[in-house]
Amino acid sequence: MAKKKSDLFEEALKKLQDLVEKLEKGDLPLEEAMECFSEGIRISQFCHNKLEEAEKKVELLLKDQQGGWASAPFEAARANSDDQENR
Amino acid sequence: MLQLNLGDESGILTVSKLNQQVKTLLEEKFPFVWVKGEISNFRVPSSGHFYFTLKDAQSQINAVFFRARNRFLRFLPESGMQVICQARISVYEPRGEYQLIVEVMEPLGVGELQLAFEALKKKLSAEGLFDPARRKALPLCPQNICVITSKSGAAIRDILKVLEKSPYPVSVTLFPVAVQGPGARFEIAEAIESANMLTWRYEWDLLIVGRGGGSLEDLWAFNEEVVVRAICASSIPVISAVGHEIDFTIADMAADFRTPTPTAAAEWVVKRLEQFHRELHGGRDRMVQVMKGRIENIGLRLKYLESRITHPKRRLENMRLTLDDRLERLTLAVRRSIETMRVSHGHLSGRLLYLKPDAHIRRCRAELDRLCKELVLHHHRILDGLRLRLEHNISRLEAMNPLSVLMRGYSITSRVSDRKIIRSFTDTRPGDRVYVQLAYGLLECLVERAEEIQTEKEG
Numbered sequence A: 001m002a003k004k005k006s007d008l009f010e011e012a013l014k015k016l017q018d019l020v021e022k023l024e025k026g027d028l029p030l031e032e033a034m035e036c037f038s039e040g041i042r043i044s045q046f047c048h049n050k051l052e053e054a055e056k057k058v059e060l061l062l063k064d065q066q067g068g069w070a071s072a073p074f075e076a077a078r079a080n081s082d083d084q085e086n087r
Numbered sequence B: 001m002l003q004l005n006l007g008d009e010s011g012i013l014t015v016s017k018l019n020q021q022v023k024t025l026l027e028e029k030f031p032f033v034w035v036k037g038e039i040s041n042f043r044v045p046s047s048g049h050f051y052f053t054l055k056d057a058q059s060q061i062n063a064v065f066f067r068a069r070n071r072f073l074r075f076l077p078e079s080g081m082q083v084i085c086q087a088r089i090s091v092y093e094p095r096g097e098y099q100l101i102v103e104v105m106e107p108l109g110v111g112e113l114q115l116a117f118e119a120l121k122k123k124l125s126a127e128g129l130f131d132p133a134r135r136k137a138l139p140l141c142p143q144n145i146c147v148i149t150s151k152s153g154a155a156i157r158d159i160l161k162v163l164e165k166s167p168y169p170v171s172v173t174l175f176p177v178a179v180q181g182p183g184a185r186f187e188i189a190e191a192i193e194s195a196n197m198l199t200w201r202y203e204w205d206l207l208i209v210g211r212g213g214g215s216l217e218d219l220w221a222f223n224e225e226v227v228v229r230a231i232c233a234s235s236i237p238v239i240s241a242v243g244h245e246i247d248f249t250i251a252d253m254a255a256d257f258r259t260p261t262p263t264a265a266a267e268w269v270v271k272r273l274e275q276f277h278r279e280l281h282g283g284r285d286r287m288v289q290v291m292k293g294r295i296e297n298i299g300l301r302l303k304y305l306e307s308r309i310t311h312p313k314r315r316l317e318n319m320r321l322t323l324d325d326r327l328e329r330l331t332l333a334v335r336r337s338i339e340t341m342r343v344s345h346g347h348l349s350g351r352l353l354y355l356k357p358d359a360h361i362r363r364c365r366a367e368l369d370r371l372c373k374e375l376v377l378h379h380h381r382i383l384d385g386l387r388l389r390l391e392h393n394i395s396r397l398e399a400m401n402p403l404s405v406l407m408r409g410y411s412i413t414s415r416v417s418d419r420k421i422i423r424s425f426t427d428t429r430p431g432d433r434v435y436v437q438l439a440y441g442l443l444e445c446l447v448e449r450a451e452e453i454q455t456e457k458e459g
Helices: A005-025 A030-053 A074-079 B015-029 B110-127 B154-164 B184-202 B225-233 B250-254 B262-308 B312-354 B357-400 B402-407
Strands: A057-063 A069-073 B033-043 B050-055 B060-065 B082-092 B097-107 B144-149 B171-176 B206-211 B238-242 B257-259 B412-415 B433-437 B442-446
Touching: A005 A030, A005 B262, A030 B262, A057 A074, A069 B184, B015 B082, B033 B060, B060 B082, B082 B110, B097 B110, B110 B225, B110 B250, B144 B154, B144 B184, B154 B171, B154 B206, B154 B262, B171 B184, B184 B206, B184 B225, B206 B262, B225 B250, B238 B250, B238 B262, B257 B262
Parallel strands: A057 B171, B060 B097, B144 B171, B144 B206, B206 B238, B238 B257
Antiparallel strands: A057 A069, B033 B050, B033 B082, B050 B060, B082 B097, B412 B433, B433 B442
């Protein structure tokens, strides 16, 4: 199983922070600094892309005949909501 | 006969001491009890403390429920109500009465739930399920959220209301469950397990388990062991969001993060996303800033170094320029010193000219001439003087010469006899012979008369 997205984010942000701190120390040779920089930009671009990918959607999970779960748009479900009115 | 050993004080207690010891005994023995019974004689004086008697068919005990504690009560007790109290026992020494100090009170039935709550809490706590170290890290960027709650309840509406306004996209999947009623605990627990199994497909990074506010019974499913264990077992981080601010369930203790309400859970998600974005941007901006600064610095340094490099031709030119400059300065200096010398030479020759012996000689000669002239002049003057004096003397001499007098017509008369010069008429007498000497020749004359006259001339 691939790494979970949240872990990726966590790692990415940590890495970005490390890179920034490394850069801020200012004792890196320029070559290395450039590498750090492009790595940092790559990471932040990656995070941005991942964030862009995310979509705003609301789904409802429904149990199908086989006992598995399937998702359906929530709005439809909300429209014909049953009378199970829990506060 | 009762034998009292009055001397042995240790056997006799004062009332105060007795009450004191009873107090200590009771408080140590019953630091904490659950008591159920019926409230009677309930009264609330202005202090706000509740005073009442707790009784059952056979017995009764006084109780006090202090204001500080009873504020949190969600119902108003009244006489005749069956309640269960969590209390300690204390003795009011001045009156020798013991009473219950109530800490928590629930209507009976609920009171039993409370006991179950405490029991489960104790049990699970002993297992270490509430250990903070067990808590899973919450996602930095929660984007895919699975909400386990009723699909028609207030919780999901509240959560969606907040998330809809989120500037960052959040995907929500609702796992519909009953949150109250007999099957609720199993549905909730199963949902948590299913969510964990389905996460490979949905990639949920957060579970929100909760419901809106309600009575203790309504919220009870979240105090059920099966739910609490499911929360602890979840590999997806769980946020509990049960009821209102004051509701506290065992699920809250087991969850990785407790929010007081479903709305607060959603707000936490939004805040977390905001923070993530801020950090991401901040990190990126800082990095760009640092790099920019670095590159700018290097650029400046490069420019500086470049400016210090000079083309050999330019260097030659520079040298030529320098050479020209030096030469010019040299010429100028020489010229200037010649000029200076010329000026001082002029001065000196002027002075020399001034000091030339020619003039001196000329002057000496002139002086000499002058002196010679003067000498001659003086000489003449002296000679003239001498001559003058000589002539003067000569003239004076001549005046003295009797001849010169005779020349002027005068004559000298003398007697012939004795040659005596006759100066007065008295020196002679008529008839005498006298000589009259003239300028030229001598006369011999005879005196005819001799008398005095006014103006008389011999001759």
